[in-house]
Amino acid sequence: MSKISPCLWFNGEAEEAAKFYVSLLPDSRINHIQRNPIDGPAGKAGEVLVVDFTMAGQEYMALNGGMRFEFTHAISFKIDCADQAEVDRLWDALLSDGGSTHQCGWVRDRYGVSWQIVPSVLPEFLGGSDAAGAQRAMQAMLGMTKLDIAELRRAYEGKSAA
Incomplete structure (x- = not known):
């Protein structure tokens, strides 16, 4: 596990983007999907909040942050x-x-x-x-x-x- 990993901010597309990125290169995979435990600024309970994924051996996090940046x-x-x-x-x-x-x-x-x-x-x-x-x-x-x-x-x- 890397001590530092990039976090990419999305508005509802974190899982879709992570799946796309892991399809690009070998040694890539979805590691974990965390869902919102409650309704909040980042979405409704049960929706994807965070996707931890590995792309070409490097760990990343995709976050559905609730607004577009x-x-x-x-x-x-x-x-x-x-x-x-x-x-x-x-x-x-x-x-x-x-x-x-x-x-x-x-x-x-x-x-x-x-x-x-x-x-x-x-x-x-x-x-x-x-x-x-x-x-x-x-x-x-x-x-x-x-x-x-x-x-x-x-x-x-x-x-x-x-």
């Missing part, structure tokens, strides 16, 4: 992706049912939570020993919404798109 890009979740297929799969899943895209690999899901879908090789391109290559890769990334590993590699290596 908007999530911002100031807090986001970065997913390290092994390859383009994983980037594509997660990108599409997070966009489903009302998500939106943002520059440089950022996506906001249907609940308003911000995610960074980042290929594992990105630090190699942006921080590699070739400073000119890193600059080209950064310029390429700034022009992308979903990150394209092949295009980032071509930019780093100074090759034009085929």
Whole structure:
């Protein structure tokens, strides 16, 4: 059990969101659902109050807090992706049912939570020993919404798109 875990605030969608999030990555599961013991500001007795869940081995809490607060890009979740297929799969899943895209690999899901879908090789391109290559890769990334590993590699290596 983690000593610190993020709490995501929802207005009635905590269980739905947690189920969606655990469907995205291996080593993810719903751990516990706590229901309201009484009627109160967060809902009626018996409705879901808190969902404790694990996503990719990290513990989270989803709370139905009784009112809507908007999530911002100031807090986001970065997913390290092994390859383009994983980037594509997660990108599409997070966009489903009302998500939106943002520059440089950022996506906001249907609940308003911000995610960074980042290929594992990105630090190699942006921080590699070739400073000119890193600059080209950064310029390429700034022009992308979903990150394209092949295009980032071509930019780093100074090759034009085929």
